[in-house]
Amino acid sequence: MKKWFSNIGPATLVTAAFIGPGTVTVCTLAGVKFGYTLLWAMLLSIIACVVLQEMAARLGVITQNGLSAVLKSQFENKFVRSILIIIIISAIFIGNAAYEAGNISGGVLGLSTIFKDPTITLGGLSFNYLSLIIGVIAFCLLYIGNYKVLERSLIVLVLFMSLAFIVTAIVTKPDLSLIAKGFVPDFSSEKLIMIIGLVGTTVVPYNLFLHASLVKEKWHSPKELPFAQKDTVIAVVLGGIMSMAIIVSGAAIQNIEINSAGDLAKSLEPVFGSAAKYVLSTGLFAAGITSAITAPLAAAYVVKGCLGWQGDMRSMKFRLVWMFILFLGVVFSSLGIKSITIIQFAQVANGLLLPIIAGFLLWVMNRKRILGIYTNSLFQNIVGFLILLAMIFLGFRSIWKVIINL
Template sequence: METETKSVGLGRIDAFARRLGPAWLAGAIAAGPATMVSLLVAGASFGYALLWVVVLSAVLGTVAQYLAMRLGLLTEAGIVAVVDEHLGSGWAWVLVIDAVLAAGLAQLVIMKTVADVSATIVAGADVGIAVLADPRFWGVLWALALALGLAGGGYRLAEIGAKLLVSLVVLAFVGSAIIVPIEPGAAATGLDPEIPAGVGGAVVAAGVLGGAVHITLVTMQSYTMRARGWTERDLGIATFDVVSSMLVAFGLFSLAIFLVAASVLPEAGLDPESIDQVQAARALGPVAGDHATWLFLLGLWGAAVSTLGGNTIVPPYLLADKLDWEQSVEDPRYRTALVAVALASAGGAFLEGAFFQLLVLVLAFGLVGTPFALVVILVLLNDPDVVPETNSTAANLGGLVLVAVATVLAAEFVRGELDTIADPTSAFVVAFAAATALATVALAGRGVRDRFGRT
């Protein structure tokens, strides 16, 4: 009898574990190359000073995914379709454009990362074929593989292999965190919420938070809910899914990488403005020794490849939801959009600059557009015409804190871009920030007016 009870208990746990997944997909994308690099740059540049942002990113990332999850469960529809129906087509297009710009820029930089690291690995292997050491060759090759794989459903194997490599590197960082001499007293000073002075402090802080609180993550959550067929009845497992993936797994991932970087890299005397993948690999020296560079490069490559596939589907998915296409490769319009995004990503390999710095920048840029998406979710979750059960006071308070922190760090980043507004890139960031800020204020005003009007 006791054996049967244990068997039933284990069976229930196994069945429960098998149902997990949607938020883990978001967590896997969050734990991509941009987040990994942002954490390494934060530790190498400022020691433990940005520990508070690292902790906050896991907490607020959990809040963001929880709110997005509730919207998906309660409406049983994609976020763009819900916005289109209840707020209007104009607001739906603003959300689509916001997310597509953030995802599109990320796509280019992630592809540059894949191409550059592929070329570096081949060059290190000394195969003797010059073209194989050219990142542009790898950019075109990976874009073709991405288009054919996603359109034909054959990209899954590459993603599985890449995730295994990422897992290996994460375990290496966890091992290093146990071995390296982390000073608890010095680390505790990093819990003081202050952005360090110096070059790039605001950018790096925005990049770290942007790894967990990003518009692509919160917009895609409703679609992953639908893919699993989850409804309001699945709130318990969905909440556990979010907490276990973002707060626990992603939180440990972030803390391990940051603490190791903050303990090891500043002692190496690296220049934060020119740190590259080979220098960053020193963080794994305590556990990998002479193999640290190869292990880190393979892990970074795996993180980029696995994130590349997930990020590619974001623009076509949102566009399909807005234009009422079937979100499947069976629909030629969706398949065409998917192939177009995949092929266009080849342009990332031709970008100038070091991908290490670009990855941090792309997360900071994504954070600029995120408050609008968060306000969209809060407005919808407080409308009884949209959801059968509106947000609790605690959920609204958490959402408002989330919006406030994201807005402040994004504003600090944009303020830095004002100093170089003559540069086309900075000018675009400032213009994008101004447009999304106006949209966010207007939508928030509408939400408050409607709420008090009903009251």
């Protein structure tokens, strides 16, 4: 058991990244609006996530390089390489800065159930001190710069988060026969946008960069690849179970207007008692703080790989990147600034980046010069290609959604 636990970790950070307040909110709305009928969409999202994250992990273990460094090395033309680097850094760096505010706000939403009225006013300016508390916790864990400390901290938080969401789902006493029917695919037009939302909140482009960079912190030999693969399957499937538990919890709410996960936490109180509200709120806090840690970390790894920086997590350049992302998140969250333009840019950039990165990943995973005998099998290529087609559709749909809302 001790040996088993010693070989899990990097993929847990991926789960910590994609189970954020955004995922909690999307899954909540899926349950409230469509009951258990979209559980199949979450299952497909998890399969797609496992396939792509396994490729990223395999690339990191075999090459001992992050995805951005491998990508940069494959383009000899300086102009093309520069354009690619600009696109990646813009999408990941600015996108993560925009979403970091949402991560911190989600953690604040969870804590606000316990701490009433967490705002203070200084000189006519309202300030939410819980945002600062979450920012300080994230800062301390990142500043230590010790991968093992960070890994173990997030494993504890993810396990705590899992327990919170799964217990909440059990408390709702769901109908098991209806849950089973929820795994039958249904592509009704009114459910299409929600299906896209579930996929988009699970398969996240910056997680591919983060995972490839993290595995080489823990494993250094092709012989250790099976550990990375098992880690990926276990952690991502656990994340999928959490997401499904949130959908199940949302399905228990009837005739109540739900706009966020915070509304779900409040709505559970009159139906299932105050305990359910507190359990879900602590889960939401864990979701917020884990994503608040991993988003700046991913941005720092991407910039480091793209620009060819040397050094580890304690290097000043690396720290300055995640500090800047974290700082913006705390400011936007604590002051209630709604950075609509930045978030819209992030949606467009990520919509463009996801199919590009998925396509590059498929391409590079078939290059024997890089991976040797560890290239994709025919089955992996077929599944990967189908996922890529879905990613292209998702990308165009997210971009179109932003355009029509301008």
